[in-house]
Amino acid sequence: MMKGEDSEEVEIDLGDSSDTEEFENGEEPETLWRAPPALEEEENIHTSTLVEISDTKPLINIRDPRGINDCLKVTFEDVIAEPVSVRSGDRVWIWSNALFEVSRVWIYRIVTVILAIPVSIISGLLFAILSCLHIWMVSPCIRCALVGTHWLQSLWSNVLGVIVHPFLTSAGKCCGGFSIHLAKE
Template sequence: MADDRVDLINRDPNNINQHVQANFEDVLGEPDGTRSADCVWTYSSKCFEGGKSCCYIFLTAMCGIFLALFWGCEFAIISFEQIWCATPAYRCFSIYAIYVQKCVGTYLSCYLGPICETCGLCFSRIRIEKTG
């Protein structure tokens, strides 16, 4: 059984969502020469971070558990399909493919091989002479 403890500090240990940088400094920036009042910039930062935090907490509270259940079931279905359907089907296909490969190989060596060998012998007698 997997360890039931979750890391409440590092919640993305494999960095799978590192591309989702959504801090104020990552989204908004004023270049030199274009500045708002310091109080506007300060309160904008607080509103951005507060709004983002509240909205994220609300959405995760409303949907997080259900989405985790959905994705858990989705990956269980994918695992089931791979383990019980795709892998055995692929193994069955590969067994039959060996049989087909042997049949095609036998056909080619018995029927097509002598024809190609005969054509090769016939055409090997052709001589090209350069005149002029």
């Protein structure tokens, strides 16, 4: 391909099941790499009151509501990109893309099956211990220190209000009268 020459778009049919043509029995076959669409009937299933007020129910559909892992939104084009001057065959590019996506998804699923439960238990245990220590030890100790040093807080507040604040206010008013003019000669 020469520089400046417009490239032609080539459409390649891989026989994907997402084509709009009808299938023999009138239904689309299921594919392993696509999640089935959510049915309205599944949302209307009767659940107990405890499940309805649960904090985890919205996490089923929105798993990163605060966007903590936005840096992990990686596609094939973010990792591998061929310039116009160097190109592999179209089939190589398409199959590389497909294998990248399938291996990324399935290896992630396999690793999460192996690691998700133990890491969740360890994280829950760690946060439970830290929460317990903070609620039952750190907060009461800080509260006791604040109660015991209330006189020191009052004294410091008076020192700031009587000595430091007026001194800095008068110094600011004295220095506020100065002006600097820069002139180019």
